[in-house]
Amino acid sequence: MTTHNKIDPLGPGYEGVAGKELRFRDVFRDTLRAEMNRDQDVFLMGEDISGGFDRDTKEPLDAWGGPFAATKGLVQEFGPERIRDAPISEAGFVGAAVGAALTGLRPVVDLMYFDFVTVAYDQLLSNAAKSRYMFGGQTRVPMTLFARSGAGTGHAAQHSESFYSMLAHIPGLKVVVPSDPYSVKGLLAAAIRDDDPVFLVNDKKLINLTGFVPDEDYVIELGKGRYMQRGDDVTLVGMSYTSVVCEQAAVQLADAGINAEVIDMMSLSPFDEDILLESVQKTNNVVIVDEDTPRASMASEFAAVIADKAFDHLDAPVKRVTGPHSPVPYNKGLENAFMPQPEDVVGTVRNMLGRD
Amino acid sequence: MEISKEKLEWMYTTMYRIRRFEETMLEQTFKGNSMGVTHPSDGQEAPPTGVCAHLTDKDWIGSTHRGHGHCIAKGLDTHAMMAEIMGRATGQCGGKGGSMHIADFSKGMLGANAIVGASIPLAVGAALTAKYKGIENESVGVSFFGDGASSQGVLHESMNLASVWKLPVIFACENNGYAEATPAWYSVSAEDIASRADGYGMPGVVVDGMDVFEVYEAAGEAIARARAGEGPTFLELKTYRYHGHFHADDPKKYRKPDEEEHYHERDALKNFEKRVTGQKLMSAKKLKSIRDSIEQEMLDAVEFALESPMPDVEALYSDVYVNYSNPIFGLR
Numbered sequence A: 001m002t003t004h005n006k007i008d009p010l011g012p013g014y015e016g017v018a019g020k021e022l023r024f025r026d027v028f029r030d031t032l033r034a035e036m037n038r039d040q041d042v043f044l045m046g047e048d049i050s051g052g053f054d055r056d057t058k059e060p061l062d063a064w065g066g067p068f069a070a071t072k073g074l075v076q077e078f079g080p081e082r083i084r085d086a087p088i089s090e091a092g093f094v095g096a097a098v099g100a101a102l103t104g105l106r107p108v109v110d111l112m113y114f115d116f117v118t119v120a121y122d123q124l125l126s127n128a129a130k131s132r133y134m135f136g137g138q139t140r141v142p143m144t145l146f147a148r149s150g151a152g153t154g155h156a157a158q159h160s161e162s163f164y165s166m167l168a169h170i171p172g173l174k175v176v177v178p179s180d181p182y183s184v185k186g187l188l189a190a191a192i193r194d195d196d197p198v199f200l201v202n203d204k205k206l207i208n209l210t211g212f213v214p215d216e217d218y219v220i221e222l223g224k225g226r227y228m229q230r231g232d233d234v235t236l237v238g239m240s241y242t243s244v245v246c247e248q249a250a251v252q253l254a255d256a257g258i259n260a261e262v263i264d265m266m267s268l269s270p271f272d273e274d275i276l277l278e279s280v281q282k283t284n285n286v287v288i289v290d291e292d293t294p295r296a297s298m299a300s301e302f303a304a305v306i307a308d309k310a311f312d313h314l315d316a317p318v319k320r321v322t323g324p325h326s327p328v329p330y331n332k333g334l335e336n337a338f339m340p341q342p343e344d345v346v347g348t349v350r351n352m353l354g355r356d
Numbered sequence B: 001m002e003i004s005k006e007k008l009e010w011m012y013t014t015m016y017r018i019r020r021f022e023e024t025m026l027e028q029t030f031k032g033n034s035m036g037v038t039h040p041s042d043g044q045e046a047p048p049t050g051v052c053a054h055l056t057d058k059d060w061i062g063s064t065h066r067g068h069g070h071c072i073a074k075g076l077d078t079h080a081m082m083a084e085i086m087g088r089a090t091g092q093c094g095g096k097g098g099s100m101h102i103a104d105f106s107k108g109m110l111g112a113n114a115i116v117g118a119s120i121p122l123a124v125g126a127a128l129t130a131k132y133k134g135i136e137n138e139s140v141g142v143s144f145f146g147d148g149a150s151s152q153g154v155l156h157e158s159m160n161l162a163s164v165w166k167l168p169v170i171f172a173c174e175n176n177g178y179a180e181a182t183p184a185w186y187s188v189s190a191e192d193i194a195s196r197a198d199g200y201g202m203p204g205v206v207v208d209g210m211d212v213f214e215v216y217e218a219a220g221e222a223i224a225r226a227r228a229g230e231g232p233t234f235l236e237l238k239t240y241r242y243h244g245h246f247h248a249d250d251p252k253k254y255r256k257p258d259e260e261e262h263y264h265e266r267d268a269l270k271n272f273e274k275r276v277t278g279q280k281l282m283s284a285k286k287l288k289s290i291r292d293s294i295e296q297e298m299l300d301a302v303e304f305a306l307e308s309p310m311p312d313v314e315a316l317y318s319d320v321y322v323n324y325s326n327p328i329f330g331l332r
């Protein structure tokens, strides 16, 4: 096993690494499988994760294979004890996962849509995140949760949120946001092997994207960001799908002769202050792109750290490109207007650099 | 229970409208005209119809992700519903809600809700308002929810509250046997969900939810109790969804053909037709004229929706609050 804390991206042509081009969703499932093979105490809970049961034999059917088919095939391999289909009782099974983690297992919970976090939030906030601290370090809560976030699929107000800061705000909970197949493999493995509760937020828009994934067993160190592209005119900071948006914006900016550096944060709690400061000290301009609503957001938090620790290096105020302070609308046009688009990033950079 | 001629006509009109709305909505979804996810309720026409037959605009209902039937039975306009599903400015919620969030407060409809279980306490709150104002006799709260939702803690809290406060609530559980692909026999630890009512000190009634007359009768008693100030009732309406969980779901992957056939034989509409014509309560001609008018209504609804404008981008920022000192547009 290797720990990746390299700060440059892995990608096609990355020297000396064997690997292949894979889909995000397949890598996600393969990583779950690998972690379950690696450790008998790892098991999965969630609604429809084994996708139906035969009326007569009572055997799982795997008809759905989990939300977005994330766990397809796993119940045949591991059986219903370890791919544990749960009734619609988020508060109950997240709480049960905390209890199982306190007593020696390593539960992984599929919460389906990010918006359902709030149904289980008390268990997450008051039990998962605080047990170690308030019991004086006697215990650990080695559990992992994951859920799909993000607008763009016509799921409307109650199935489209990206309230990352609602999780990152909680002391005791770690938060990671993969942005491609490479990072989901390394971050999911690291989350499951970590002894603290870790929440992996998975933007729906990433699920069918493909990318280069090394064959080797590796974890990505929690709390590390990475450079997706080097440049010296402006730093674009992305997280989850907005890292893809930043890369698209960087291509458009290159056409206009602007050389953008793109950072993918990968972890939101803890997060990589060093990479932010290092890049800003070089480019002197920074735009943070976050699909979350702007108030008390990760974008605001990153901006605060940069203002605090790299103020003298800034040529312009820190800019944030975010969603509006609104719920996510249903209508496609409105939904597109809600989400930060590459064009919004490009416009912000041009304004900032006075290059209209 | 004696049912007036007008009521019978209303029931058939409502059930046929629900059936055809779902089929039409699906057609439009597959043509790419819907903007998102839809959960059809064809097969489940009897529960909303039999319950809402006893309600007026002053009564309130809470609904689910599978809410089109509830909306129609509560008297919502199918043109505005179709337009909402197509994301238009003329939609019931201006195109901002979509299929899973259709509401009409002028009709006593508290909204479809995409968080499973989340609308249940809203009906309890509506009943609380009624009791507070001393108008229980004319305003009850009905909460529609599924077998899957019965596993949510909030249902159990709501039942206890309604019972402790003796509120005019009807818990209308539409048990269609499945929550997504998960069968109720797997996820519900009781033979009948209605048996849970006992523990919360309210009557629990198991009802054939494929038979609108049975639903009508059971709901009538429950609503009369509520209006008389005697507190909540739990109805378990055993029913079946003909389609998959959502528009693109194939239920054959997790349901057996004999089961589907069994329910299709007990189709709420077919049995209604057989019964009313057999007992000479309604003529075949009358039934046909109702169907014809609904067919036209569906054509009109689709045309209305397709010709309606999209919302202006300003709608993204409006109605987040009633008033707020500094509106925040996306930071760009």
Ligand SMILES: Cc1ncc(C[n+]2csc(CCOP(=O)(O)OP(=O)(O)O)c2C)c(N)n1
Pocket (backbone or CB within 6 Å): A047, A088, A090, A112, A116, A119, B064, B065, B066, B114, B115, B116, B117, B145, B146, B147, B148, B149, B150, B176, B178, B179, B180, B245
């Ligand atoms: C809190 C929450 N958990 C999970 C879901 C995902 N989900 C949507 S519908 C559904 C099944 C609901 O089953 P049931 O209550 O029986 O209603 P039905 O779909 O059968 O009408 C699930 C799990 C959700 N929307 N909200």
Ligand SMILES: [Mg+2]
Pocket (backbone or CB within 6 Å): B146, B147, B148, B174, B175, B176, B177, B178, B179, B180
């Ligand atoms: Mg159901």
